[in-house]
Amino acid sequence: MKKYNFNAGPCVLPRPAVEASIDAIRNFDKTGIGVLEISHRSPGWVKVMNDCVDLWRELLHIPDNYKILFLAGGASTQFFTIPANILNKKAAYLQTGVWANKAMKEARFYGEVEVVASSEDKTYSYIPKEYTIPTNADYFHITTNNTIYGTELKEDIDSPIPLVADMSSDIMSRPIDVSKYGIIYGGAQKNVGTAGIAFVIVREDLLGKLDRPIQSMVDYRSHIKGESMFNTPPVFSVYVMYQTLLWVKSMGGVEAMHKINVDKANLLYNEIDRSKMFVGTAAKEDRSIMNVCFVMSDEHKDKETAFMDFAKDQGMVGIKGHRSVGGFRASIYNSCPVEAVEALVKCMQDFEKANQ
Numbered sequence: 001m002k003k004y005n006f007n008a009g010p011c012v013l014p015r016p017a018v019e020a021s022i023d024a025i026r027n028f029d030k031t032g033i034g035v036l037e038i039s040h041r042s043p044g045w046v047k048v049m050n051d052c053v054d055l056w057r058e059l060l061h062i063p064d065n066y067k068i069l070f071l072a073g074g075a076s077t078q079f080f081t082i083p084a085n086i087l088n089k090k091a092a093y094l095q096t097g098v099w100a101n102k103a104m105k106e107a108r109f110y111g112e113v114e115v116v117a118s119s120e121d122k123t124y125s126y127i128p129k130e131y132t133i134p135t136n137a138d139y140f141h142i143t144t145n146n147t148i149y150g151t152e153l154k155e156d157i158d159s160p161i162p163l164v165a166d167m168s169s170d171i172m173s174r175p176i177d178v179s180k181y182g183i184i185y186g187g188a189q190k191n192v193g194t195a196g197i198a199f200v201i202v203r204e205d206l207l208g209k210l211d212r213p214i215q216s217m218v219d220y221r222s223h224i225k226g227e228s229m230f231n232t233p234p235v236f237s238v239y240v241m242y243q244t245l246l247w248v249k250s251m252g253g254v255e256a257m258h259k260i261n262v263d264k265a266n267l268l269y270n271e272i273d274r275s276k277m278f279v280g281t282a283a284k285e286d287r288s289i290m291n292v293c294f295v296m297s298d299e300h301k302d303k304e305t306a307f308m309d310f311a312k313d314q315g316m317v318g319i320k321g322h323r324s325v326g327g328f329r330a331s332i333y334n335s336c337p338v339e340a341v342e343a344l345v346k347c348m349q350d351f352e353k354a355n356q
């Protein structure tokens, strides 16, 4: 049976990226050697690294004073790498969920952390809006898409201090104004490839201003100098990212992706709002176009397991909500085709009809 993959990450990848990556394992760039077996210093590989950086720059219109790095360890490694590089005394954080909390925890190793605003009072089901960013902090950290709760900060906010954004789960899903940010980072495994690396877009003038020494592997300047090959890079993760970005470009770039994503999300949210059986959990104005979270209405609460089984029988994979929210979550990242969302909507309608 056809499977529809709504996993939150790792998640569905574009088929052309998967096929090209399989081919490259067998034979990279007609060298007769697989991508997992070549030297990362070989000209063919160096070209992939450079082309991948160029694709990032092109797709997100990244200005020249920003460097683009691919670093092992995922977003969680960046939770401490960022404060290690730019936190001298105090950092400000917007508390919008588990990932923001984890980022804050690591920052506390390097200095004071001020929680500027929080949506903890309502299980992070909304994005706080009324707050003042302290001008005496070294940076202000936000999580643009809260993967677990399905909330998203959809605009590039103005910040009087360097803005640092965890964009793990909405990077490349919409156009952004990079010049408004100091650092943009995230794990690759939601919208730009597979696990094993993080992307870091960093404004270079923020670096080198610390009052303390910093280990070479943690120092962004080492990786800038080494062009993300200060040590052996996870070549396969970079290769899958490269192929995923080629696919984004072939789809018409981030602007075209955004239109497709909005249409996909509307399809699902419209069904949730129409149906008497399902209720969205995120505040309407903050609804994510990447992760759609919903539960069964009070009247139908007893049917959650039944729906889960029904959906499974229809080929739906990965729609169980995060344990902290419950219910269901459909992650509909860039590479999730509209057919998958249509199939889920039909599945919800069929279940409702059968269980009036």
Ligand SMILES: *Cc1c(COP(=O)(O)O)cnc(C)c1O
Binding pocket: 009, 073, 074, 075, 076, 077, 099, 143, 145, 146, 147, 166, 167, 168, 169, 186, 187, 188
């Ligand atoms: C998945 C996710 C992370 C964690 O990424 P890792 O690469 O597993 O460390 C961090 N932040 C957000 C918003 C995420 O969705």
